[in-house]
Amino acid sequence: MKRAFAVAVCVLASLLVAPQPVLAADASYRTLSAADNPDWMAPLAGSTSLAALSVPGTHETMSTHGGALTQTQEDFGDSGGTLARQLTAGIRMIDIRARVNTGNTFTIHHGAAYQNANFDDVLSRLGTFLAQHPGETVVMRLKQECTGQLGSCTDVSGQKSFADIFDTYTARYSALFWQPSVTRGAGAPTPSLGTVRGRVVLAVLHGPYGGPIGNYGLTQFSGWDDASSTYVQDEYNVPNVGAIATKRDQVRRFLDITSAGDPGTMYVNFASGSSVFAQPQQVAGGAFGVQGVNPFLLTYLNEGPEVHTPVVRTGMLMLDFPGSGLISKVISLNTVQQR
Known part of the structure; x- marks a missing residue:
């Protein structure tokens, strides 16, 4: 509910707030x-636990349209072009948000x-990349995006449930997925x-308000609800530019927890955040003399x-x-870790 309201406010505000100039790119920001x-x-x-790795990922992986209050990634083209560029760059966890559309798609x-x-498009790009680079893997968080509220989308009526539609995709792309993670009701x-x-x-697999659907995915994330949970830091509300400092500290503290934690436990740390008065690019890159999370x-x-x-x-x-x-x-932290 909180996230849906925040998105609604941001979309409404985008009609009122003039676009801000793109912040200067550097080694930490906008140089994908x-x-x-x-x-x-x-x-x-190969014996290394996936949880033991340091993995660069993207929040709202496909979000390149909708204006300054919605865009979270550099635009490298529609139909999955942006995802393809991210994979080549080294991104290995993605955050995909989907609407139920006609034809159970x-x-x-x-x-x-x-x-x-x-x-x-997402699955085709992933399949092409992994066929060309079979030593890699990609971790996906998939969320049902639509709440039907102001600022959100509305799922098309008369379609199958989100989980049932997802099952049709995993059946068609069965060779692409690690099957234990997409088996409904099991957990892996x-x-x-x-x-x-x-x-x-x-x-x-998340529902529109954040709760997991159907026990898909990894067992340790059964309690991953909206925002933060035991293994997830996702304090996404950054009310103003001054509050970027608080977000930096939240990310830092969770980094320290992860670094010192059990290497068999996976941690997910969202460096992202936004609000009407702190656009995603400002939180990432900095603004008005306040250092961004990325640098x-x-x-x-x-x-x-x-x-x-x-x-x-x-x-x-x-x-x-x-x-x-x-x-x-x-990525370089993995080289250190394996020595």
Whole structure:
């Protein structure tokens, strides 16, 4: 409910607030095109738990349309073009939001804004990438986006349930998914990398208000509801630019928890946030002299023991407008970890 209201307010405000100039790109922010890490998982030991890795991910992976209050990623083209570029850059966890459409299909939305892509585009791009790079895996969070409220979308009536439609996709793309993660009513343990190479792992299937649907995904995320939970930091409401400092601290604290935590437990840390008075690009890149989350992260991850206990594992780090240097830094922690 809170997220639906926030989206509604943001969409309404987008009609009233003039677009802000794009913030300057740097190594942490808006330089995805400079990142080239298509096979970074391939050298890692197959026995490594997927949870033990440091993984760059994207929040609202497909969101490139709808204006400054809705866009969360650089635009590399419709029909999954943006996803394809992210995968080449090294992104390995994605956040997909779907609307139930006619013909029992999913279309990709961020609130009311259609993202000029369908779920078939997502799965086709994933299939092509993983066929070309079989040493990799991709973790997916899939959420039913529509609440029917102001600012959100409305699912088309007369269709199957979200879970039933999802099952039709997994049947058609059965070779693409790690099957234990898409088996309804079961839940799966967190796998080793070798078990899931060349496959998509579903972390969780979320309903429109955040609650998991049907016990799909990984068992440890059965309690992942809206916003934060035991293994997830997702404090997405950043009420104003000044509050970016609070968001930075929330991300930092969860990084420290992850780094010191059980390597067999997967943690998901959302660096994203927004509101009417703090657009996604401002939270990520900074604004009005306030440092953004992305440049803070790049600095924090690079700092040595003379400053603080170094981060040795980020878990799944979900980013808006990631830069090539930040992606590469997260990936580099896996090289250190495997030695």
